[in-house]
Amino acid sequence: MSAVATSLTGTVPLLRTSLKHDGRRFAPWIGIVTFLSASSVLIYPWVFPTAAERLALAAALGANPALGLIFGPAYDLSSVDGFNAWRSLTLGGFFVALGAIFTVIRSTRAQEDSGQAELLASGVMGRSSRLMSGIAVALVGSLAAGVVASLATILFGGGWETSLLLGATFTASGWMFTAVAAVTSQIGSDARTASSMAVGTLGVLFVLRGFSSSLDAPAWTLWINPLGWMQETRPASGGHWAPLLFAVAFALVAVAVAFVLQSRRDYGQGAIAPRPGSARGATLTTWGLAVRLNRGPMITWAVAFLGLGVVFGYFAASADDLFSGDASVQQILAAGATSPDELVAAFVRTIMSLLGILAAVPGVQVLLKLRTEELEDRVEPVLAGAVSRRRYLASTVVLALGASTVYVLVAGVLVALLAARADIGMSFADALVQAVTTAPAVWTVVALSVLVIGARPALGIAAWAGVLASFGLTLLGPSFGLSDWVLAISPFWHVPEMATTHTDWSGLGWLALVTAAFVTIGFVGFRRRDLAR
Secondary structure (H helix, E strand, O other): OOHHHHHOOOHHHHHHHHHHHHHHHHHHHHHHHHHHHHHHHHHHHHHOOOHHHHHHHHHHHHOOHHHHHHHOOOOOOOOHHHHHHHHHHHHHHHHHHHHHHHHHHHHOHHHHHHOHHHHHHOOOOOOOHHHHHHHHHHHHHHHHHHHHHHHHHHHOOOOHHHHHHHHHHHHHHHHHHHHHHHHHHHHOOOHHHHHHHHHHHHHHHHHHHHHHHHOOOOOHHHHOOHHHHHHOOOOOOOOOOOHHHHHHHHHHHHHHHHHHHHHHOOOOOOOOOOOOOOOOOOOOOHHHHHHHHHHHHHHHHHHHHHHHHHHHHHHHHOHHHHHHOOHHHHHHHOOOOOOHHHHHHHHHHHHHHHHHHHHHHHHHHHHHHHHHHHHOOOOHHHHOOOOOHHHHHHHHHHHHHHHHHHHHHHHHHHHHHHHHHOOOOOOHHHHHHHHHHHHHHHHHHHHHHHHHHHHOHHHHHHHHHHHHHHHHHHHHOHHHOOOHHHHOOOHHHHOOOOOOOOOOOHHHHHHHHHHHHHHHHHHHHHHHOOOOO
16 A cells, blocks of 8 residues: 555545535535625616616716725626626635635644544544545535535526536635645644634735735736736626636645645654743633733734725725725725715724724634633633632733724724815714714624623634624625615614714614623523533
8 A cells, every 4th residue: 555545544534524524514605605606696686776767877887996905806797797896706715715725724733632533533544534534624614615606596596507507616616725824834833823723814815905906016916916816807797717726736736735734744743843832831811811812813903004004094094086987886895874974884883883893803802712612621620729710801801802892992092093184074073973982882892702702602613703794794785775774784784974964873782782682691691501512
């Protein structure tokens, strides 16, 4: 038997077991991209029923690069397939890539951190079988996402070729970041570091692709970016399949690199060794412990929000250009506004809401870190002393809420500075207060994760429900013409516009009540339930 075959011994039974137990974890990502694509095809004819409205939308969005940061360029919005491609391509690929990253890390480094890998290795199993199995599960999940999304889109009226190409970009994105995660799982010192490196790579490439689209950068800036390859497939506006070959080649090379790295590293260690700890512990309080556990990601997110503040500030400064061409943009970014000042105010509120949604992500991560500590049996020794459960949870909750608030304010200050200098009718004070009033909505999203982790930690993935619902309803809901009662599910819908004559503050009161209720339920649940259950 060759050395390669020996190192992969046991892969097939392990893969079969992994698909049975972990395959369902990919289902939410499949559901998200399927809903994103199929709903676009289903609802587009209702929102833009006439050819004139569709052409107006195409002219407005196609001529303005500001939305390219998230959705990519609008090549053809006059048809249902073109609209679906604009709306689903980049976001769909992003979500499938996230699912692939988490799948690979969970099947590789997370198993080593938890000790499951050691148990598996006690059987007849080759050194590379776990890595191969994790990669295979992610590849199968990504393929399923592309196939299901394509078939559902076709079923709801999408074109065959466009829907299949769109689904193929979802799969290709998942495959590429399956390979990226396979590499980072060999480099990072633990699962969390490996996951952060892979997700960070995805985030940086996503933002760079957005910059290339928004700023009309040279074409080569897209071709050196793996996510740019997906954009260049152009479903419904050319339909190029060739860029997918680059994705396959990238995945093959990166997977090969991962196996080489895996063969050279020590078990339970990454290529980047962690620094040794101090001989005596310096963390004496639960507050210090919470900060220490989350210090690295918090610093990274702070740097990221400095960049986001500049980017979104640039978009805020271009608000006049954004709205000068056509009123149909109002339906997407400033629903309900009628005058130029109201349009700018609504646009700035939308920008702040997007920053708030992004700021909620690190808050949710902090709460999920608490759950990870619990599952790895590091919470019980802390609570075995004089530390109460309430104080232990409170330190993490305060850090999550505080960090998210700081991020919104830091980015908000930058947006306010750029908006005020652009003379678009928005003062620095109004824009800054808009950022401040966005914070309560961020707290509500983070508070939902407190409820989940405190009361029902087995449903940990539900901690992300607030982020996903807020993003979908805030950014996508207005263009689908959803009713106010549906849009009101998002906390950011209740944030008042500060630049209007009559500001309605009642929404913040409701947000405070909901936030308090979520946090209270989370604390009560954490006090009553068993740990690691």
